[in-house]
Amino acid sequence: MIFKESIKKIQKMVVAAALFVAVLGGSSLALASGGPEIPLQKAPKKASDLMAVQDGARTFVNYCLNCHGASALRYNQLKEIGLTEAQIKDNLLFTGEKVGDLMTIAMNAKDARKWFGGVPPDLSVIARSRGTDWLYTYMRSFYQDPTRPTGWNNALFPNVGMPHVLWEWQGVNHAKMVEEKDPHDATKVIHKIAGFEPATKGILKPIEYDEKVANLVAFLDWMSEPKQNSRKRTGVWVLLYLGVFTILAWRLNANFWKDIK
Numbered sequence: 001m002i003f004k005e006s007i008k009k010i011q012k013m014v015v016a017a018a019l020f021v022a023v024l025g026g027s028s029l030a031l032a033s034g035g036p037e038i039p040l041q042k043a044p045k046k047a048s049d050l051m052a053v054q055d056g057a058r059t060f061v062n063y064c065l066n067c068h069g070a071s072a073l074r075y076n077q078l079k080e081i082g083l084t085e086a087q088i089k090d091n092l093l094f095t096g097e098k099v100g101d102l103m104t105i106a107m108n109a110k111d112a113r114k115w116f117g118g119v120p121p122d123l124s125v126i127a128r129s130r131g132t133d134w135l136y137t138y139m140r141s142f143y144q145d146p147t148r149p150t151g152w153n154n155a156l157f158p159n160v161g162m163p164h165v166l167w168e169w170q171g172v173n174h175a176k177m178v179e180e181k182d183p184h185d186a187t188k189v190i191h192k193i194a195g196f197e198p199a200t201k202g203i204l205k206p207i208e209y210d211e212k213v214a215n216l217v218a219f220l221d222w223m224s225e226p227k228q229n230s231r232k233r234t235g236v237w238v239l240l241y242l243g244v245f246t247i248l249a250w251r252l253n254a255n256f257w258k259d260i261k
Contacts, residue, residue, distance in 0.1 A: 038155050038193060043136035046218035047228060050082045056219025057081065059212060061092045063165045064123065067112070070103035072124035073223055080226055081219075116161040117149070127224040132217050139166065139213045143175040143196055155193045170209045171202030 046052040057078060060070075076099045078088050085099055093099070095106070112119045127135060138156045142164035145153035150163035155175065164170070173196040182188040202209060222228070 038137070038141065040131075040133040040156075041137045041140065043132040043217050044214045045132075046214055047221040048232075049218065052215040052218045053081045053222050054083060055212070056215035056217070056222075057083075058091065059166075059216045060123075060219050060223075061094075064216075065103060065105060067105065067107060067116075067120040067162075068123045069105045070124045070223060071122050073103050073226070075099050075101060075103060077226055081222065118161055120162070123220060123223070125224045127217070127221040132221050135217045135220060136213060139216065140170075140210065141196075142167070142170070143173045143193075144199065145175075155196075166209070166212070167202070169202050169204045169212060170206075172199040173197065174199050 046056075075088055075092065075097065076085065078092065079085065083092075088099055107120075109119045130138075134156070138154060141155040141157075142152055143155065144151060147153075148159070150161070152160075152162075152164045152167070153175075154160045154162075175193045176195045176197055177191045178194040179189045180192055182190050204212065225231075
């Protein structure tokens with residue numbers, strides 16, 4: 001009896017695993033077939049540049065934290081990027097939060113679904129999830145699209161629910177569309193984005209906007225692992241120690257065995 005029950009449990013586990021693989025495979029296929037085809041742009045590596053990270057933190061609090069939370073980070077952890085408690089209070093706290101509070105938002109899930117069609121994701125570890133190159137490309141790939149509820153679309157994330165919150169900085173872009181034959185059906189034509197055409201200028205020059213986005217991505221990268229800079233510095237010393245220890249061990253071993261033929 002016990003043996004039969006064990007067999008049934010194993011069968012249920014196998015079925016559940018098969019369903020999980022099927023769902024996962026289906027999701028992967030959906031992403032592969034419906035995903036964008038624009039190449040990722042290389043994000044500048046600025047996570048160790050404290051001035052850039054501080055500027056990115058300012059952009060994040062002013063433009064992102066209204067809808068996206070960062071619930072794994074507290075405001076007082078921003079001291080690690082060189083800010084004082086007074087600077088955090090004066091420049092990054094606006095609605096009565098305390099320095100020790102988590103970086104959460106007041107918007108509830110019900111309102112988010114009503115306004116955006118879904119709940120904006122928490123950005124605590126978005127840089128580790130998506131990658132800095134993806135985030136950098138995403139923030140530089142918005143274009144005006146009157147067919148979308150927000151009036152905006154994104155070449156990297158088609159039909160995204162998020163509006164272009166930095167449009168005043170960047171300006172308004174239109175997508176340049178080209179026609180190509182469908183690789184799966186020669187009788188059909190597909191439309192692809194081949195680039196962007198500036199419609200109106202923004203407050204910032206293109207190079208200045210790219211720098212602002214790079215700084216924002218640097219902050220998101222730092223936020224995903226606040227100890228990464230100290231970890232990397234420690235790692236260098238550990239490797240140096242192991243290198244010196246290896247040389248000493250090698251010479252000590254040679255000295256022990258020098259008289260043995």
